[in-house]
Amino acid sequence: MFNFEIVSASKTTKARAGLLQTAHGAVETPVFMPVGTLATVKSLSPEELLDCGTQIILGNTYHLYLRPGCEVIRRFSGLHGFMHWDRPILTDSGGFQVFSLAKLRKINEEGVLFQSHIDGSEHVLTPEKSVEIQISLGSDIIMCLDECIKYPAGRDYTIDALKLTTRWAKRCKKAWENEGENALFGIVQGGMLKDLREISADALVEIGFSGYAIGGLSVGEPKDIMLEMADFTLPRLPDNKPKYVMGVGTPEDLVELVALGADMFDCVIPTRNARNGQMFTKYGTINICNSGFKSDTEPIESGCKCYTCRNYSRAYLRHLYMAKELLAYRLNTIHNIHYYISFMKRMRRAICKGKFDEFRKDFYKKRDV
Amino acid sequence: MFNFEIVSASKTTKARAGLLQTAHGAVETPVFMPVGTLATVKSLSPEELLDCGTQIILGNTYHLYLRPGCEVIRRFSGLHGFMHWDRPILTDSGGFQVFSLAKLRKINEEGVLFQSHIDGSEHVLTPEKSVEIQISLGSDIIMCLDECIKYPAGRDYTIDALKLTTRWAKRCKKAWENEGENALFGIVQGGMLKDLREISADALVEIGFSGYAIGGLSVGEPKDIMLEMADFTLPRLPDNKPKYVMGVGTPEDLVELVALGADMFDCVIPTRNARNGQMFTKYGTINICNSGFKSDTEPIESGCKCYTCRNYSRAYLRHLYMAKELLAYRLNTIHNIHYYISFMKRMRRAICKGKFDEFRKDFYKKRDV
Numbered sequence: 044m045f046n047f048e049i050v051s052a053s054k055t056t057k058a059r060a061g062l063l064q065t066a067h068g069a070v071e072t073p074v075f076m077p078v079g080t081l082a083t084v085k086s087l088s089p090e091e092l093l094d095c096g097t098q099i100i101l102g103n104t105y106h107l108y109l110r111p112g113c114e115v116i117r118r119f120s121g122l123h124g125f126m127h128w129d130r131p132i133l134t135d136s137g138g139f140q141v142f143s144l145a146k147l148r149k150i151n152e153e154g155v156l157f158q159s160h161i162d163g164s165e166h167v168l169t170p171e172k173s174v175e176i177q178i179s180l181g182s183d184i185i186m187c188l189d190e191c192i193k194y195p196a197g198r199d200y201t202i203d204a205l206k207l208t209t210r211w212a213k214r215c216k217k218a219w220e221n222e223g224e225n226a227l228f229g230i231v232q233g234g235m236l237k238d239l240r241e242i243s244a245d246a247l248v249e250i251g252f253s254g255y256a257i258g259g260l261s262v263g264e265p266k267d268i269m270l271e272m273a274d275f276t277l278p279r280l281p282d283n284k285p286k287y288v289m290g291v292g293t294p295e296d297l298v299e300l301v302a303l304g305a306d307m308f309d310c311v312i313p314t315r316n317a318r319n320g321q322m323f324t325k326y327g328t329i330n331i332c333n334s335g336f337k338s339d340t341e342p343i344e345s346g347c348k349c350y351t352c353r354n355y356s357r358a359y360l361r362h363l364y365m366a367k368e369l370l371a372y373r374l375n376t377i378h379n380i381h382y383y384i385s386f387m388k389r390m391r392r393a394i395c396k397g398k399f400d401e402f403r404k405d406f407y408k409k410r411d412v
Numbered sequence: 413m414f415n416f417e418i419v420s421a422s423k424t425t426k427a428r429a430g431l432l433q434t435a436h437g438a439v440e441t442p443v444f445m446p447v448g449t450l451a452t453v454k455s456l457s458p459e460e461l462l463d464c465g466t467q468i469i470l471g472n473t474y475h476l477y478l479r480p481g482c483e484v485i486r487r488f489s490g491l492h493g494f495m496h497w498d499r500p501i502l503t504d505s506g507g508f509q510v511f512s513l514a515k516l517r518k519i520n521e522e523g524v525l526f527q528s529h530i531d532g533s534e535h536v537l538t539p540e541k542s543v544e545i546q547i548s549l550g551s552d553i554i555m556c557l558d559e560c561i562k563y564p565a566g567r568d569y570t571i572d573a574l575k576l577t578t579r580w581a582k583r584c585k586k587a588w589e590n591e592g593e594n595a596l597f598g599i600v601q602g603g604m605l606k607d608l609r610e611i612s613a614d615a616l617v618e619i620g621f622s623g624y625a626i627g628g629l630s631v632g633e634p635k636d637i638m639l640e641m642a643d644f645t646l647p648r649l650p651d652n653k654p655k656y657v658m659g660v661g662t663p664e665d666l667v668e669l670v671a672l673g674a675d676m677f678d679c680v681i682p683t684r685n686a687r688n689g690q691m692f693t694k695y696g697t698i699n700i701c702n703s704g705f706k707s708d709t710e711p712i713e714s715g716c717k718c719y720t721c722r723n724y725s726r727a728y729l730r731h732l733y734m735a736k737e738l739l740a741y742r743l744n745t746i747h748n749i750h751y752y753i754s755f756m757k758r759m760r761r762a763i764c765k766g767k768f769d770e771f772r773k774d775f776y777k778k779r780d781v
């Protein structure tokens with residue numbers, strides 16, 4: 044069911060345009076996946092996501108396992124039926140949240156013991172259980188459970204974590220092969236150390252996955268280090284497989300990572316920033332609270348084709364936001380998701396036309412105005 | 413521009429089906445007007461309101477005057493352009509909020525001095541100013557400024573308040589006649605005293621308005637007194653004019669008030685209750701938090717044609733609500749507004765078919781199951 048092919052490639056950079064096939068339809072890459080933590084991309088309906096051009100969304104295994112729980116979602120034959128979204132879904136492994144949100148973690152070879160951040164209840168997440176949960180969610184792309192380390196981290200700890208991640212990846216693959224209806228991606232770890240990133244990438248490629256992700260980036264390190272690590276790691280992953288840089292990023296990050304050969308992205312920035320009033324435009328970001336917008340009859344971005352810009356002014360959006368009206372969060376999120384998705388689509392078109400360099404230059408030029 | 417005609421009338425009750433014409437289109441009565449306090453019916457888009465069958469919404473003059481202020485809305489030639497709603501709008505006079513929300517009120521013949529509940533700033537609302545603000549909002553139906561009294565209230569105070577309301581109504585009419593593009597409704601006061609309600613109604617009819625409202629009901633009095641006052645007052649208003657019972661009510665209230673000859677209603681119940689998880693169905697209300705709905709794959713109301721019921725289960729709605737997801741408030745509100753609007757439409761159809769009595773009986777019977 045799962046397939047990936049390169050449709051076009053930039054000659055001057057490593058950027059590539061690809062086509063992913065999943066059980067729930069095709070996905071054109073490079074692609075941005077809005078984050079739908081709790082079976083909802085915060086404030087949006089599935090129809091609005093489609094209207095923004097969304098092709099695939101991300102669900103968070105940790106959150107969904109705790110609320111509403113797999114038993115509930117199984118009654119709907121998975122997340123698609125539960126949340127009324129019939130396009131592809133990628134689920135993370137739960138690892139990142141266990142290591143960032145949950146309390147009292149205890150890691151051993153078997154897995155992680157953790158306490159729910161909601162009610163303190165104890166749970167064990169193992170590689171096998173993570174895969175099992177993701178399969179029960181009906182995920183189209185399953186991620187291997189990995190040990191996510193903090194930044195900065197010492198060399199020895201980083202080595203131990205990546206080795207455990209590798210052993211867990213093997214177990215994930217074994218658990219997944221018994222089922223096999225969905226794709227399984229391995230996650231490269233190794234902190235900010237190139238030799239460790241290489242060891243991790245090689246070990247995962249040796250095991251063999253449907254696609255590969257780079258985890259452990261955008262965790263607090265300087266931007267140039269993030270890009271350096273991605274630049275080093277991406278070419279070490281097989282070119283005929285999709286390459287996913289997890290948890291990244293700003294529009295600038297995306298254009299640079301696409302130039303380095305990344306195909307897939309997810310990030311809470313467009314949705315979270317929308318809820319904080321920060322709106323993306325081709326001329327940079329604006330804050331909708333700005334008092335200069337009080338009587339501004341113009342849309343957020345002139346010429347933008349999103350529902351919000353077609354129908355509402357900055358003044359109205361500022362008013363809703365200042366009054367904490369629920370509609371504010373939705374209208375802002377629609378614009379930001381539309382911005383991100385259109386941005387990726389335009390990048391892809393530029394790659395296919397052999398004009399990615401021009402696209403990139405133009406992107407930065409507009410922001411300098 | 414403004415017109416009202418009776419299309420059909422029940423023979424066994426005083427229920428009637430009418431047609432209102434306004435500058436922004438026709439409205440079939442009896443009609444329920446969702447409350448759009450701050451230029452938004454909380455959590456809904458205008459398209460969703462239309463999809464629910466909404467014909468006319470209510471805007472709150474007090475709130476809009478304070479935020480975003482008339483200057484801003486004037487830039488959009490009124491509320492319609494500002495909030496992207498091109499159907500009829502009725503605005504209240506601001507009186508009710510001045511008397512219930514604002515601080516440090518001082519009433520005199522001229523008007524009311526009050527402090528904003530937001531920032532404590534001082535403002536004066538006079539009959540002329542209320543009309544002027546409502547005209548600047550582009551309201552299709554303007555309400556006269558009235559003095560709203562608390563329940564219970566003494567006879568002397570009630571008399572003074574209704575007399576002031578009558579004098580203010582005269583001034584509103586004078587201020588409005590200078591403009592005259594919109595309809596102006598008078599508001600009957602008089603507390604829970606029939607003779608005072610009669611005095612108020614007669615005085616307003618004497619002045620002459622495009623339509624008449626009954627204010628000061630549903631302010632804490634027992635339900636039978638509310639209905640008794642409406643029953644007493646409604647026939648004292650001209651039958652060839654629309655009759656509006658303000659701030660009411662539950663579905664039970666609506667069916668009874670329609671039976672007494674009321675044409676128009678507004679209330680925060682469907683929207684506010686939706687945000688508290690209380691959902692209306694033909695079998696009574698349910699609370700979406702109910703743990704019995706945890707794995708329930710059924711919609712809120714089987715057979716309901718609203719967007720929410722067509723696409724989502726009780727289990728999903730419960731999950732969203734428990735997780736305080738923004739989408740919860742919207743999906744719940746869509747269902748409740750659809751319930752209220754469909755309820756009114758079915759009532760109207762029953763009146764036109766001469767079957768209002770059956771409708772009313774069936775309504776109560778289903779709730780008893």
